[in-house]
Amino acid sequence: MKSKPFVFINAAMSADGKISTYRRSQLKISGYDDMKRVDGLRSGSDAIMVGIGTVLADNPGLTVKSVEKNVIRIVVDSMARTPVDAEVLSRKGGPTIIAVSKSAPSERVEALREKAEVITVGDERVSLSELLAELKNRGIERLMVEGGATLNWSLISEGLVDEIYVYIGNMIIGGKNAPTLVDGVGLKEPMKLELLSVERMDEGVLVKWRVL
Ligand SMILES: NC(=O)c1ccc[n+]([C@@H]2O[C@H](COP(=O)([O-])OP(=O)(O)OC[C@H]3O[C@@H](n4cnc5c(N)ncnc54)[C@H](OP(=O)(O)O)[C@@H]3O)[C@@H](O)[C@H]2O)c1
DSSP states (O other), X not given: OOOOOEEEEXXXXXXXXXXXXXXXXXXXXXXXXXXXXXXXXXXXXXXXXXXXXXXXXHOOOOOOOSSOOOOEEEEEOTTOOOOTTOGGGSTTSXXXXXXXXXXSOHHHHHHHHTTSXXXXXXXXXXXXXXHHHXXXXXXXXXXXXXXXXXHHHHHHHTTXXXXXXEEEOSOOOOOTTSOBSSOSSOOSSOOOEEEEXXXXXXXXXXXXXXXX
Protein backbone atom coordinates (compact mmCIF):
# COMPACT_ATOMS: atom_id res chain seq x y z
CA MET A 1 0.00 0.00 0.00
CA LYS A 2 1.16 3.55 -0.73
CA SER A 3 2.30 5.65 2.22
CA LYS A 4 -0.56 7.63 3.75
CA PRO A 5 -1.44 9.78 6.76
CA PHE A 6 -3.10 8.35 9.88
CA VAL A 7 -6.76 8.50 8.84
CA PHE A 8 -9.69 8.60 11.22
CA ILE A 9 -13.40 9.05 10.57
CA ASN A 10 -15.44 11.04 13.05
CA ALA A 11 -19.22 11.00 12.71
CA ALA A 12 -22.44 11.40 14.63
CA MET A 13 -25.23 8.94 14.02
CA SER A 14 -28.65 8.11 15.41
CA ALA A 15 -29.32 5.00 17.50
CA ASP A 16 -30.35 3.33 14.23
CA GLY A 17 -27.11 4.20 12.41
CA LYS A 18 -28.29 7.13 10.27
CA ILE A 19 -26.11 10.22 9.84
CA SER A 20 -28.93 12.36 8.41
CA THR A 21 -32.59 12.07 7.45
CA TYR A 22 -33.84 10.95 4.04
CA ARG A 23 -33.92 14.66 3.15
CA ARG A 24 -30.11 14.64 3.60
CA SER A 25 -30.10 18.01 5.29
CA GLN A 26 -27.78 18.86 8.19
CA LEU A 27 -28.99 17.53 11.52
CA LYS A 28 -27.87 18.10 15.10
CA ILE A 29 -27.34 14.61 16.47
CA SER A 30 -24.96 15.38 19.35
CA GLY A 31 -24.73 18.12 21.99
CA TYR A 32 -22.41 20.78 23.37
CA ASP A 33 -19.74 18.46 24.84
CA ASP A 34 -19.50 16.46 21.66
CA MET A 35 -19.21 19.56 19.51
CA LYS A 36 -16.37 20.76 21.75
CA ARG A 37 -14.72 17.35 21.32
CA VAL A 38 -15.06 17.55 17.53
CA ASP A 39 -13.48 21.01 17.55
CA GLY A 40 -10.55 19.59 19.55
CA LEU A 41 -10.18 16.74 17.06
CA ARG A 42 -10.10 19.25 14.21
CA SER A 43 -7.46 21.38 15.87
CA GLY A 44 -5.33 18.29 16.53
CA SER A 45 -5.41 17.26 12.87
CA ASP A 46 -3.35 18.50 9.95
CA ALA A 47 -6.33 18.38 7.58
CA ILE A 48 -10.08 17.72 7.53
CA MET A 49 -11.67 15.92 4.58
CA VAL A 50 -15.28 15.71 3.36
CA GLY A 51 -17.03 14.48 0.22
CA ILE A 52 -18.78 16.80 -2.22
CA GLY A 53 -22.12 15.31 -1.11
CA THR A 54 -21.55 16.78 2.35
CA VAL A 55 -20.52 20.16 0.93
CA LEU A 56 -23.70 20.32 -1.16
CA ALA A 57 -25.96 19.07 1.66
CA ASP A 58 -24.51 20.85 4.70
CA ASN A 59 -22.23 23.60 3.38
CA PRO A 60 -19.78 23.15 6.31
CA GLY A 61 -17.04 25.73 6.94
CA LEU A 62 -14.73 23.15 8.56
CA THR A 63 -13.14 25.79 10.76
CA VAL A 64 -11.59 25.38 14.21
CA LYS A 65 -13.47 27.54 16.71
CA SER A 66 -11.73 27.04 20.06
CA VAL A 67 -8.17 27.99 19.13
CA GLU A 68 -6.58 30.04 16.38
CA LYS A 69 -5.36 27.33 14.12
CA ASN A 70 -5.48 26.81 10.41
CA VAL A 71 -6.33 23.28 9.45
CA ILE A 72 -6.25 22.40 5.75
CA ARG A 73 -9.72 21.67 4.35
CA ILE A 74 -10.06 19.03 1.63
CA VAL A 75 -13.08 18.28 -0.58
CA VAL A 76 -13.24 15.07 -2.61
CA ASP A 77 -15.04 16.25 -5.71
CA SER A 78 -14.46 14.34 -8.99
CA MET A 79 -16.33 16.77 -11.23
CA ALA A 80 -15.39 20.04 -9.49
CA ARG A 81 -18.99 20.66 -8.37
CA THR A 82 -17.99 22.63 -5.26
CA PRO A 83 -19.86 25.96 -5.49
CA VAL A 84 -17.46 28.91 -5.61
CA ASP A 85 -19.36 30.51 -2.72
CA ALA A 86 -19.21 27.37 -0.52
CA GLU A 87 -18.24 27.99 3.13
CA VAL A 88 -15.37 25.53 2.74
CA LEU A 89 -13.73 28.08 0.43
CA SER A 90 -14.28 31.02 2.77
CA ARG A 91 -11.29 32.96 4.10
CA LYS A 92 -12.39 32.24 7.69
CA GLY A 93 -10.75 28.80 7.71
CA GLY A 94 -7.49 27.21 6.65
CA PRO A 95 -6.37 26.74 3.05
CA THR A 96 -8.59 24.55 0.90
CA ILE A 97 -7.67 21.69 -1.43
CA ILE A 98 -10.25 20.44 -3.92
CA ALA A 99 -9.38 16.96 -5.15
CA VAL A 100 -10.82 16.39 -8.63
CA SER A 101 -10.50 13.73 -11.33
CA LYS A 102 -9.21 14.14 -14.88
CA SER A 103 -12.87 14.22 -16.02
CA ALA A 104 -13.64 17.48 -14.20
CA PRO A 105 -14.68 20.23 -16.64
CA SER A 106 -11.74 22.63 -17.05
CA GLU A 107 -13.81 25.80 -16.66
CA ARG A 108 -15.06 24.63 -13.26
CA VAL A 109 -11.55 23.65 -12.23
CA GLU A 110 -10.25 27.09 -13.24
CA ALA A 111 -13.02 28.83 -11.27
CA LEU A 112 -12.09 26.81 -8.17
CA ARG A 113 -8.38 27.50 -8.64
CA GLU A 114 -9.08 31.16 -7.84
CA LYS A 115 -10.02 30.16 -4.30
CA ALA A 116 -8.36 26.83 -3.62
CA GLU A 117 -5.59 24.53 -4.63
CA VAL A 118 -6.83 21.85 -7.04
CA ILE A 119 -5.23 18.40 -7.06
CA THR A 120 -6.09 16.05 -9.94
CA VAL A 121 -5.99 12.34 -9.05
CA GLY A 122 -7.89 9.58 -10.86
CA ASP A 123 -9.55 9.34 -14.28
CA GLU A 124 -13.30 9.50 -13.63
CA ARG A 125 -13.36 9.49 -9.86
CA VAL A 126 -10.92 10.84 -7.33
CA SER A 127 -8.37 8.13 -6.54
CA LEU A 128 -8.31 8.16 -2.75
CA SER A 129 -5.10 6.14 -2.40
CA GLU A 130 -3.26 8.53 -4.73
CA LEU A 131 -4.75 11.51 -2.93
CA LEU A 132 -3.67 10.22 0.49
CA ALA A 133 -0.15 9.52 -0.82
CA GLU A 134 0.02 13.08 -2.15
CA LEU A 135 -1.21 14.50 1.18
CA LYS A 136 1.41 12.49 3.06
CA ASN A 137 4.07 13.90 0.68
CA ARG A 138 2.93 17.36 1.65
CA GLY A 139 3.48 16.65 5.33
CA ILE A 140 -0.09 15.79 6.34
CA GLU A 141 0.33 13.14 9.03
CA ARG A 142 -3.10 13.17 10.67
CA LEU A 143 -6.23 13.34 8.54
CA MET A 144 -9.73 13.71 10.00
CA VAL A 145 -12.60 12.57 7.77
CA GLU A 146 -15.99 14.11 8.48
CA GLY A 147 -18.16 12.13 6.06
CA GLY A 148 -20.35 11.59 4.42
CA ALA A 149 -21.66 8.09 3.91
CA THR A 150 -20.23 7.53 0.41
CA LEU A 151 -16.76 8.85 1.15
CA ASN A 152 -16.68 6.81 4.37
CA TRP A 153 -17.58 3.71 2.33
CA SER A 154 -14.81 4.22 -0.23
CA LEU A 155 -12.14 4.91 2.35
CA ILE A 156 -13.18 1.94 4.51
CA SER A 157 -13.63 -0.52 1.63
CA GLU A 158 -10.23 0.48 0.20
CA GLY A 159 -8.60 -0.20 3.57
CA LEU A 160 -7.52 3.40 4.07
CA VAL A 161 -9.03 4.06 7.54
CA ASP A 162 -7.16 3.50 10.81
CA GLU A 163 -9.74 4.50 13.45
CA ILE A 164 -13.46 5.35 13.58
CA TYR A 165 -15.05 7.55 16.26
CA VAL A 166 -18.82 7.51 16.38
CA TYR A 167 -21.08 9.57 18.55
CA ILE A 168 -24.41 7.75 18.92
CA GLY A 169 -27.20 10.21 19.65
CA ASN A 170 -30.48 9.67 21.47
CA MET A 171 -32.74 9.52 18.44
CA ILE A 172 -34.14 7.27 15.75
CA ILE A 173 -34.19 8.59 12.19
CA GLY A 174 -35.23 5.61 10.07
CA GLY A 175 -35.73 5.49 6.33
CA LYS A 176 -34.02 3.17 3.88
CA ASN A 177 -32.82 6.17 1.87
CA ALA A 178 -31.35 8.04 4.82
CA PRO A 179 -27.52 7.96 4.74
CA THR A 180 -25.86 5.65 7.23
CA LEU A 181 -22.35 5.78 8.69
CA VAL A 182 -21.14 3.69 5.73
CA ASP A 183 -23.18 3.40 2.52
CA GLY A 184 -21.86 2.12 -0.81
CA VAL A 185 -22.63 -1.40 -2.03
CA GLY A 186 -21.46 -3.07 1.17
CA LEU A 187 -18.72 -5.54 2.02
CA LYS A 188 -18.97 -9.26 1.20
CA GLU A 189 -17.58 -10.06 4.63
CA PRO A 190 -17.77 -7.78 7.70
CA MET A 191 -14.67 -5.78 8.53
CA LYS A 192 -13.54 -6.42 12.10
CA LEU A 193 -12.97 -3.59 14.56
CA GLU A 194 -11.27 -3.46 17.94
CA LEU A 195 -13.16 -1.54 20.59
CA LEU A 196 -10.92 1.22 21.99
CA SER A 197 -13.28 3.07 24.34
CA VAL A 198 -16.87 3.85 25.26
CA GLU A 199 -17.86 7.07 26.98
CA ARG A 200 -21.18 8.57 27.99
CA MET A 201 -21.45 12.10 26.56
CA ASP A 202 -24.33 14.60 26.43
CA GLU A 203 -27.43 12.42 25.93
CA GLY A 204 -25.57 9.74 23.99
CA VAL A 205 -22.44 7.62 23.77
CA LEU A 206 -19.06 8.10 22.12
CA VAL A 207 -17.56 4.86 20.81
CA LYS A 208 -14.02 4.61 19.44
CA TRP A 209 -12.91 1.73 17.24
CA ARG A 210 -9.65 0.70 15.59
CA VAL A 211 -9.87 -0.96 12.18
CA LEU A 212 -8.10 -4.34 12.27
N1 LIG B 1 -23.72 13.04 11.02
C1 LIG B 1 -22.53 13.19 10.51
O1 LIG B 1 -21.52 12.99 11.20
C2 LIG B 1 -22.37 13.59 9.07
C3 LIG B 1 -21.13 14.04 8.60
C4 LIG B 1 -21.00 14.38 7.27
C5 LIG B 1 -22.09 14.25 6.41
N2 LIG B 1 -23.27 13.85 6.89
C6 LIG B 1 -24.43 13.67 5.98
O2 LIG B 1 -24.03 12.79 4.94
C7 LIG B 1 -24.76 13.13 3.76
C8 LIG B 1 -23.80 13.26 2.62
O3 LIG B 1 -23.23 12.00 2.36
P1 LIG B 1 -23.11 11.48 0.86
O4 LIG B 1 -22.85 10.04 0.92
O5 LIG B 1 -24.31 11.96 0.10
O6 LIG B 1 -21.88 12.33 0.29
P2 LIG B 1 -20.32 12.37 0.64
O7 LIG B 1 -19.85 11.05 1.13
O8 LIG B 1 -20.05 13.57 1.45
O9 LIG B 1 -19.70 12.65 -0.81
C9 LIG B 1 -19.77 11.61 -1.76
C10 LIG B 1 -19.33 12.12 -3.10
O10 LIG B 1 -17.92 12.32 -3.12
C11 LIG B 1 -17.49 12.18 -4.45
N3 LIG B 1 -16.35 11.31 -4.58
C12 LIG B 1 -15.29 11.52 -5.42
N4 LIG B 1 -14.45 10.53 -5.40
C13 LIG B 1 -14.94 9.62 -4.53
C14 LIG B 1 -14.48 8.36 -4.12
N5 LIG B 1 -13.34 7.83 -4.55
N6 LIG B 1 -15.24 7.69 -3.25
C15 LIG B 1 -16.38 8.22 -2.77
N7 LIG B 1 -16.88 9.42 -3.13
C16 LIG B 1 -16.15 10.11 -4.02
C17 LIG B 1 -18.63 11.56 -5.25
O11 LIG B 1 -19.23 12.57 -6.05
P3 LIG B 1 -18.53 12.92 -7.45
O12 LIG B 1 -18.39 11.62 -8.19
O13 LIG B 1 -19.40 13.90 -8.11
O14 LIG B 1 -17.21 13.48 -7.09
C18 LIG B 1 -19.59 11.11 -4.18
O15 LIG B 1 -20.93 11.12 -4.60
C19 LIG B 1 -25.53 14.41 4.06
O16 LIG B 1 -26.86 14.08 4.34
C20 LIG B 1 -24.84 14.95 5.30
O17 LIG B 1 -25.74 15.70 6.11
C21 LIG B 1 -23.44 13.52 8.19
